[in-house]
Amino acid sequence: MRHxxxxxxxxxxxxxxxxxxxxxxxxxxxxxxxxxxxxxxxxKRVSYCELEPDGENIRLIGLxxxxxDQTGELVSLEESGLSPAFTTGRGRYVxxxxxxxxxxxxxxxxxxxxxxxxxxxxCDGDIEGVVNIASPSFELHTDDAYSVVExxxxxxxxxxxRIKARQQTELVLLQLVRQSTTDELTGLCNRTGFxxxxxxxxxxxxxxxxxxxxxxxDLDLFKLINDSLGHTVGDAVLAVVxxxxxxxxxxxxxxxxxxxxEFIILxxxxxxxxxxxxxxSTIVDAIKQPxxxxxxxxxxxxxxxxxxxxxxGGSVDxxxxxxxxxxxxxxxxxxxxxxxxxSELGVALSRQIELGRALQGAIRNNEIYxxxxxxxxxxxxxxxxxxxxxxxxxxxxxxIPPDVFIPIAETSGMITELTNRxxxxxxxxxxxWHQIQPDLRIAINVSAREFSGSSTLYKRVTAALEYSGLxxxxxxxxxxxxxxLSHPEQAAELVHQLSNAGIRLALDDFxxxxxxLSYLIQLPIDTIKIDRSxxxxxxxxxxxxxxxxxxFTIAADMQLVCVGEGVETxxxxxxxxxxxxxxxxxxxxxxxxxxxxxxxxxxxxxFRHDSPGINTFTGIRPI
Numbered sequence: 001m002r003h004x005x006x007x008x009x010x011x012x013x014x015x016x017x018x019x020x021x022x023x024x025x026x027x028x029x030x031x032x033x034x035x036x037x038x039x040x041x042x043x044k045r046v047s048y049c050e051l052e053p054d055g056e057n058i059r060l061i062g063l064x065x066x067x068x069d070q071t072g073e074l075v076s077l078e079e080s081g082l083s084p085a086f087t088t089g090r091g092r093y094v095x096x097x098x099x100x101x102x103x104x105x106x107x108x109x110x111x112x113x114x115x116x117x118x119x120x121x122x123c124d125g126d127i128e129g130v131v132n133i134a135s136p137s138f139e140l141h142t143d144d145a146y147s148v149v150e151x152x153x154x155x156x157x158x159x160x161x162r163i164k165a166r167q168q169t170e171l172v173l174l175q176l177v178r179q180s181t182t183d184e185l186t187g188l189c190n191r192t193g194f195x196x197x198x199x200x201x202x203x204x205x206x207x208x209x210x211x212x213x214x215x216x217x218d219l220d221l222f223k224l225i226n227d228s229l230g231h232t233v234g235d236a237v238l239a240v241v242x243x244x245x246x247x248x249x250x251x252x253x254x255x256x257x258x259x260x261x262e263f264i265i266l267x268x269x270x271x272x273x274x275x276x277x278x279x280x281s282t283i284v285d286a287i288k289q290p291x292x293x294x295x296x297x298x299x300x301x302x303x304x305x306x307x308x309x310x311x312x313g314g315s316v317d318x319x320x321x322x323x324x325x326x327x328x329x330x331x332x333x334x335x336x337x338x339x340x341x342x343s344e345l346g347v348a349l350s351r352q353i354e355l356g357r358a359l360q361g362a363i364r365n366n367e368i369y370x371x372x373x374x375x376x377x378x379x380x381x382x383x384x385x386x387x388x389x390x391x392x393x394x395x396x397x398x399x400i401p402p403d404v405f406i407p408i409a410e411t412s413g414m415i416t417e418l419t420n421r422x423x424x425x426x427x428x429x430x431x432x433w434h435q436i437q438p439d440l441r442i443a444i445n446v447s448a449r450e451f452s453g454s455s456t457l458y459k460r461v462t463a464a465l466e467y468s469g470l471x472x473x474x475x476x477x478x479x480x481x482x483x484x485l486s487h488p489e490q491a492a493e494l495v496h497q498l499s500n501a502g503i504r505l506a507l508d509d510f511x512x513x514x515x516x517l518s519y520l521i522q523l524p525i526d527t528i529k530i531d532r533s534x535x536x537x538x539x540x541x542x543x544x545x546x547x548x549x550x551x552f553t554i555a556a557d558m559q560l561v562c563v564g565e566g567v568e569t570x571x572x573x574x575x576x577x578x579x580x581x582x583x584x585x586x587x588x589x590x591x592x593x594x595x596x597x598x599x600x601x602x603x604x605x606x607f608r609h610d611s612p613g614i615n616t617f618t619g620i621r622p623i
Contacts, residue, residue: 002141012039013151020159029159030062033131033152040148041138045113048121048156050129051077051086058082061129082118085130091119091153093146117146119153123161131156183257185235186242194256194264198316201268202309212309213267213276216323217245217283220301220335222261227489229296236293237300244286249279264320271308273340280304280338288336303330307341325349356408358394363417368392370425371592374601375443375563375585378577383605385441385476387585388426389592390418406447415447420460427468427475429595434470436602443476443506451491458497465503472502476527480508492523499524506563510551520558528555532566535586539571552580 016036023029030048037043049058058080060073077083085092094116113134121128131153138145181193189197201212219241226234238261245255245263254266265283270276284302291298305326313319322341330339362368368390375385392400409415422444430442450457465472477498479491499505506527507520520528530551538544555562564576567586576584593601 002144005140005144010148010151012036013148013155016152017155020155023159024163026160026163027062029156029163033156036152037133037135037149040152041115041117041133041135041140041145043133043135045132045134047132048129048160049075049080049082049132051127058086058130082130082132085118085120086127089120089122089127091117091146091150093117093142093149095142115145117149117153119150121153121157121160123157123164128157128160128164186239186257188242188246188263189254189256191256191258194254194258194266195316195320197254198266198319201266202314202316202319204268205309210269211271211311212319213270214307214309214319214323215265215267215276215280215283216305216307216320216327217263217265217302218327218331219261219287220303220331222300225298225300229293229298233293233296233298237291237298240291240293241287241300241302244289245283248282248286264323271311276306276308276340277338280306284336284338301336303327303335304338305330305341306338312341322346352408355400355405356412358397359392359405359408359412359414362392362394363414363421367394368418368421370422370429371594372426372429372442372598373585373592374590374598375583376589378573378581378584383437383440383602384583385443386430386598387443387445387478388422389445390422391592410447410449415449416456419444419447419450419457420464423461423464424467427464427470430474431468431470433599433602434474436599436606440602441474441476441504443478445478445480445508448480451494455490455494458494458501461498461503462501473504476504476506478506478508478529495523499526520554520560525560527561527563529563529565529585530581532586535564535566535572535576536568539569539575545575548576549579556580 013036016032019032020029023032026048030046034043034046037046047060048062049060051058052074056077057074058077060075077086084090095114113136115135115138117133119131119133121131133149133152140148181190181196182188183190198212198214204210205212219238222234222237225237238257242255242257242263245265249255249265252268253270256264256266258264267276267279270279284304287300287302291300305323305328307313307319307322307326309319312322322345325345326339326341329345330337333339369392371389371391372386373389374383375387376382377384390402390406392402392405394400406415406418409418426442426444430440433440446457461475461477462472465475479495495505504526505524506529507525508529509531510528528551530548534544534548538548552562554560561583562581563583563585564572564581565585567573567576567584567588569588572586573584573588590601
């Protein structure tokens with residue numbers, strides 16, 4: 001009879017093993033174990049507990065039975081009476097609770113539970129916890145009861161081990177997914193995560209005839225912060241900006257950092273222009289507040305581009321691209337602005353891309369060429385310098401203006417090759433002109449892109465001079481304030497290198513930027529080129545006259561040369577000469593000339609050098 005009863009109980013264990021294999025959580029396991037324990041040994045209480053990290057307390061992880069204990073309760077290890085099971089890893093059976101020394105034991109006794117099995121749960125060789133089974137009575141022989149309960153505990157242990165392993169795997173996978181979709185610096189969604197969310201929003205909008213708004217945000221001149229104060233400060237600013245954007249958005253919105261100082265925002269259901277404008281303006285205003293990092297108080301601004309689904313694009317790529325286009329238009333309009341995407345912007349970008357491809361072919365096919373605009377000594381009317389200017393004649397589209405193709409060359413990286421060509425051809429031409437006029441100088445414009453941290457401009461310029469055989473003093477590089485602002489530290493170092501090599505430096509478009517005077521103090525500038533916006537109408541405008549007079553005074557005190565640009569009338573030229581301006585350049589003197597035409601003019605000038613009267617080159621009377 002004993003063996004038959006034992007066999008029946010073992011059969012029940014086989015059934016519970018199959019059921020445990022389907023359990024997904026520890027509470028489910030305990031429910032199964034409780035039912036089985038009740039069938040096996042008449043159990044009325046089943047609990048599972050784990051040792052706390054302090055080694056002095058245990059916590060009830062799961063509990064089945066009509067008792068007062070609660071899941072999650074913290075119990076002293078000593079009070080629980082389970083210390084032997086946790087320390088030795090051996091099970092224990094107690095059947096006399098009349099003289100229990102612990103509160104837990106007395107609680108069991110008062111509930112009529114006189115038989116208690118405490119069995120360790122071993123997972124991967126370690127004691128994971130202890131399962132406790134309490135019963136008022138049972139039919140099995142004591143040894144058989146212990147055997148089936150011990151088997152049940154082993155099944156419980158293997159099941160809990162499986163569940164925890166799966167949970168750990170899921171946790172690792174979740175962390176990997178989170179890492180792959182989260183920006184490490186700001187904790188925001190990253191590019192990958194944003195694209196997934198945007199695609200989900202598009203899918204939902206398509207099924208419900210809904211709409212989606214997208215904003216592309218870029219911090220203005222943020223590179224200056226990184227270059228001048230370091231990436232640690234820059235990163236701190238980005239973290240502050242990220243928090244400020246999050247704070248003004250609604251919970252349904254998503255902001256992501258997709259690289260550098262670029263952020264993108266998803267606004268499901270938001271496509272009304274007025275509301276999008278308000279949201280974007282609120283973001284811009286929030287970012288505009290001073291940012292304090294250590295001892296620095298920094299001003300930050302942002303440009304925002306906005307587009308909408310389905311009006312401005314039907315895919316993730318189209319929406320991101322078009323919001324980006326709108327953002328760059330906002331920058332073009334003066335930064336710290338919001339601009340909405342339009343189809344016209346898309347057409348303009350397509351034209352830029354088309355011209356970019358054509359420009360590559362133009363360089364290969366020698367469609368790019370130089371013209372030269374003379375600069376004269378106002379007193380003598382003689383040519384003293386020439387400015388080399390790039391031109392592009394497209395075989396189908398005709399002449400492409402420099403203000404169209406130069407930015408394309410800068411963006412695409414072709415500007416370095418163009419600069420090299422200008423240096424080579426201009427210096428070669430100057431070497432020939434030196435046979436006519438040995439003291440003639442040439443001026444070459446330098447792109448702001450040449451002042452990046454990886455610039456090789458100094459090596460290329462000095463190599464071109466060495467190849468031409470000309471002294472460095474005949475070359476003047478024209479710099480704009482934008483170039484100096486883009487990379488201030490690198491620009492300052494490069495400008496000093498060039499000056500130390502004997503190359504002349506001119507500050508172009510002087511007076512149009514707020515830092516021009518600062519550069520005169522900090523950098524070894526030789527020439528100031530007064531911007532044409534001051535020269536135009538100068539003879540009638542007292543305000544412009546006051547500004548230009550101030551420039552002449554500064555130049556004289558600092559022993560700098562002044563050049564008036566954009567001179568178009570004799571009245572302008574007369575005024576400049578009377579106020580002490582040494583040189584002039586503009587359509588009154590000459591439009592840009594081909595190499596051959598300039599050679600002819602220089603030859604005429606040399607022939608008539610000692611002749612009084614009308615200068616045959618300029619057509620103006622020497623003053």
